[in-house]
Amino acid sequence: MGATLGTGRWVLPYxxxxxxxxxxVVRFADSHPDWMVRTEAEVLLDAVRSLVR
Structure with a gap:
């Protein structure tokens, strides 16, 4: 993968x-540099629910 990205090292996506x-239009975006940290489902559901209201 490092060769494909041209970095010469492994990099995990955020x-x-x-x-x-x-x-x-992007209404919600959440990204974490630590691959162990994920957006909680309830936070995503709230973002989607706000679009339906």
Whole structure:
């Protein structure tokens, strides 16, 4: 993978969650440099629910 990225080393992607509205605008984005930290499901659900209201 390092050769593919041109960095010469292994790099894990950041876990990222994005919610996009029907108008194609990003309404929520959350990214963590620590791959062990993930966005909680309830936070994502709240972001989606806010679009439905």
């Amino acid at each position: 876990p990222t969650a994005i919610v996009i509205g029907s108008d194609r």
